[in-house]
Amino acid sequence: MAVRRAQKKKVASGEPGASLWASADERVREREKKRHAVILTAARAFRKHGYHNTSIDDVARELNVTKPTIYHYVQNKEQLLFECFHAGLGQIMEAFDEVKDSDANARERLSAVMKRYAEAITSEFGWCMVQAENQDLSAAMSKKVRALKSDIDHGIRRIIEEGARDGSIRKCDAKISTFALAGAMNWIAYWYRSDESLGATDIANRFIELFLLGLQPR
């Protein structure tokens, strides 16, 4: 007990000996950075060549590492695709978390989520976000993908329903409106070209204007 207390004290005060623990943190960060590089490289390869035309070998070669190194981070190619999908969707989930306790009304919260959605779908992960479910996944993986997509849809739907209550959003069919909104956002991945399209913020602003104001003159 005395030893443990002493160690704890050293860590807290940054005295010699704490380096042992700091380097453990550093290792975690380092592993996380490497894992991110693996996923990002895979996402780029999947988008460029398609999922079925990309092998774990291709990803390893691109990163200048061996195949077992990739298997250190994911079990198989399917899981690699899932991680890419998840990296994209994670940005939208974060946006829901950020606005959850905000004082902003539902319409403002919806706009904030749409901005992050546009950022995610125009990122390197955009292709995997919309294409993952088209790749003949195993039943188990397919279920995980559908569940996460459903979480996003429910998050949007909840905000639209809250807007009907706080008066910031017109009463409408929240489920169908969610499908329309998510569909428009997801479809960005099909037409967006980083070199010739508007940036994520400009696209988001125009989408927000369209979905909030509608096409009919006010």
Add this chain to the structure above:
Amino acid sequence: MAVRRAQKKKVASGEPGASLWASADERVREREKKRHAVILTAARAFRKHGYHNTSIDDVARELNVTKPTIYHYVQNKEQLLFECFHAGLGQIMEAFDEVKDSDANARERLSAVMKRYAEAITSEFGWCMVQAENQDLSAAMSKKVRALKSDIDHGIRRIIEEGARDGSIRKCDAKISTFALAGAMNWIAYWYRSDESLGATDIANRFIELFLLGLQPR
């Protein structure tokens, strides 16, 4: 000349001898009906099992015909997919033709096109309409698919621009609004289930309300 005139007269009056010509018409109609059955059967199989998991043999078996019979209508499986894609898009192109010379304002014409779009995308051809371009098509076929999709986008964009001129549609970024609208419509193919979703007309009506009125209370 005298003979030809006599034949023409017989056809027009339905006298004996006209049957020869009528049966040629009948043959054309018969071929068209069979061709449609081939495409419809292929569209169902592609949607159910995926493009790569469906063979020309499967389609032939489903129709109780031989493989060469299918090749009588299409050159290969890729062309079969294209015909399914085209059958769906054709319905939207028809809608553009129908409203072209109408007296209705642009907003009403857009609503009419959206209704037909919803019908097409919820039809048996919906899957092929959105999935054709994801199937590792040859460069030539890919180009044809993209060109037809682009025609649809341009048709919608033109109506939105006309609406800005006739005052029936709010001035907006017509290109980005078209992408949002087409994306929302295309995405229907991903969530629509004929047995549990609203029908095409109800979906179209809710989409029209959303895109015209917007989510912000008026």
